[in-house]
Amino acid sequence: MAQLANQEDDKAPSSQDYFQQSRPEMLRFLPANPTRLLDVGCGEGAFGKSVRDKFPDCEVWGAEISPAAAAIALTRLHTVKQGDFLEAALPQGHFDVITMNDSLEHMVDTHAALAKVRSLLKPGGALIVSFPNVRYYQNVRDLVFRNDWQYQDFGILDRTHYRFFTSKSAVRTLSECGFKVELVEGLPHPIQLHYRILFAALPRFFHWMRFPQFAVRAISPS
Numbered sequence: 514m515a516q517l518a519n520q521e522d523d524k525a526p527s528s529q530d531y532f533q534q535s536r537p538e539m540l541r542f543l544p545a546n547p548t549r550l551l552d553v554g555c556g557e558g559a560f561g562k563s564v565r566d567k568f569p570d571c572e573v574w575g576a577e578i579s580p581a582a583a584a585i586a587l588t589r590l591h592t593v594k595q596g597d598f599l600e601a602a603l604p605q606g607h608f609d610v611i612t613m614n615d616s617l618e619h620m621v622d623t624h625a626a627l628a629k630v631r632s633l634l635k636p637g638g639a640l641i642v643s644f645p646n647v648r649y650y651q652n653v654r655d656l657v658f659r660n661d662w663q664y665q666d667f668g669i670l671d672r673t674h675y676r677f678f679t680s681k682s683a684v685r686t687l688s689e690c691g692f693k694v695e696l697v698e699g700l701p702h703p704i705q706l707h708y709r710i711l712f713a714a715l716p717r718f719f720h721w722m723r724f725p726q727f728a729v730r731a732i733s734p735s
Contacts, residue, residue, distance in 0.1 A: 532556035532557045532577075532579060533557050533559055534556060534559060534614070535559035535560055535562075535563055536559075536563075536643070538728075539560065539612065539614055539641065539643055539728060540563060540564070540567060542696070542728050542730050543564070543568075543610060543639075543641060544609070544610060544639055547571045547609060548570070548571055548572065548609055549571070549572045549574070549607055549608045549610070550571055550574065550609070550611070550612065551574045551575070551576065551607075551608045551611045551633060552573065552575045552590075552611075552614070553576045553598055553611060553612065553613045553626075553630070554576070554598075554613060554614065554615070555576060555582075555583075555586050555590065556577060556582050556586065557589070558575055558586030558589035558590045558593070559589075560612070561574075561575050561586065561590045562589040565589075572591050574591060574592045574594070575587075575593040576594045576595075576598050576601050577593060577594075578596060579595075583595035598616075598626060598629065599620075599622070599625055599626060604633070606632070606633070606635050607633060607635070608633050608634055608635065609634070609635050609638045610638060611630050611634055611639075611641070612640075612642075613630075613640070613641070613643070614643045615643050615644070615726070617642055617644070617676070618671075618676045618678065619673055619674060619675065620676075621675050623675075623676055624686075624689070624690055627686070630733075631690065631692070631733050631734075634733040635733070636734065637732060637733060637734075637735045638732070638733045639730060639733075640687070640692060640729075640730070640733065641728065642687075642728070642731070643700065643726050643728050643729075644680075644683050644726060644727055644729065645668070645669040645671070645678070645725065646669065646678070646679065646680070646699070646721065646724050646725055646726055647669060647678060648680075649669055649722060650704070650712075650723065652669055652670070668725075669725060679721065680697050680699075680727050680729075683697070683727070683729055684729065687731045691733070692731035693731060694730075694731045695730045696728070696729065697727060697729050698727060698729075699723060699727045700724055700725070700726040700727060700728055702723075702724065702725045
């Protein structure tokens, strides 16, 4: 999971928070009536629990590599598969929704992971992904003006990330793996006044630099 850390506008999360993110902002990207949902990288199951609370009839599964987090998630979700996602025994064509909240960038082989997601989704099923945005203005500022690229315990430059995405590269990756992208939307975060003024002056150029994360909804081919 990627949450912001060590940045001017934020209080960095603690290691205890790493697997506890409930991600309420991602609920609005779900279909109107999900029936079987798999949350890949479910952590302790906080997001999946919020899905169950909102959609009581939805069967919610989780996949999580951390044994400790998976054990807690099992108390909140219907089923949890602990271990490497690519090796997890999951039913083919079973899910109408799969969510990946800041988990895809943690996987060594992005295309293999997305191929597995396709195999698990029903035809026409939805994939909902949140990505850390490597083009976020603080990253660009540090790289261009400070000659710096410092990995961190959390955030966009989390040292456990294998991949970095912009909105354009994320759409390209999903399209290469056979998904039809329906929506790409930045997830807002408070920024300092002088940056807000700069971004307002050149909105087209700076649009994606405002967002530390963005959400993508894509559809599996029928």
